[in-house]
Amino acid sequence: MIVAVLVRELAARARIQDALRGYAAVRTCDQQDELLALVTEGLVGVAVVDLRDRAGATTLRMVRTIREGFPSVPVVAYCALSPDSSREILALARAGVNDLILRGVDDVGVALRSVIATAQEHCGARHVLEAIAPLVPPSVVPFLRYSLEHARQAVTVADAAAALGVHRKTLVDRLATAELPTPSAMIAWCRLTLAAQMLEDPARSVEQIALLLDFSSAASLRNMLKRYTGLSPREVRENGGLRCVLHAFRQTLVHDE
Secondary structure (H helix, E strand, O other): OEEEEEOOOHHHHHHHHHHHOOOOEEEEOOOHHHHHHHHHHOOEEEEEEEOEOOOOOEOHHHHHHHHHHOOOOOEEEEEOOOOOOHHHHHHHHHHOOOEEEEOOOOOOHHHHHHHHHHHHHHHOHHHHHHHHHHHOOHHHHHHHHHHHHOHHHOOOHHHHHHHHOOOHHHHHHHHHHOOOOOHHHHHHHHHHHHHHHHHOOOOOOHHHHHHHOOOOOHHHHHHHHHHHHOOOHHHHHHOOOHHHHHHHHHHHOHHHO
């Protein structure tokens, strides 16, 4: 995962890089256009944005541009709480930032990693899980949560079973009792729902999504999408993204036939 950082103070940049070492690749930017270019390339997991860039220009318009073009990319505001900054923080919150990093408080160690993880959850797996959870029994939700949160690592059934502390066969039986597809098929559906959510980003390409979700190629993503939903990425994008794939998923449920 790449964390793109647009922060004015060099000392603050160093603290962020140190806190994320071994957790994420950090790309620091001096100009807003640099950060936007990284986002446009489709590889940014999280953008950390100061209230103003090194030239003193507000980052508000850049945040709005990311929210409009790449709504699944979490944006975290980096700031210090002060009477002078409160108005700018409020403006960024209204523009759609997902979380705040307080300078000297949240920009070190575990605290920063927690903010980054929370921002990602807010934009990705959490939203999808909320949409899927009503369609399945509560006993299956932990499996779906794990599959969604690890979708970028191409999780296996064995991985999920081990993480949940159950035998692989127990997982198979649990889904069969719930009249759901097999665990491997459900993992595929989880990956496809996240892909569908990303397809809602008007500027994000299929190639970028395939890379982010650890597909071997864009063709591999297209083939899986076609096999499970009968639709192409373009058709999913044009028909509501996540909503479209969830509709296809409902059609597969035994108890909905």
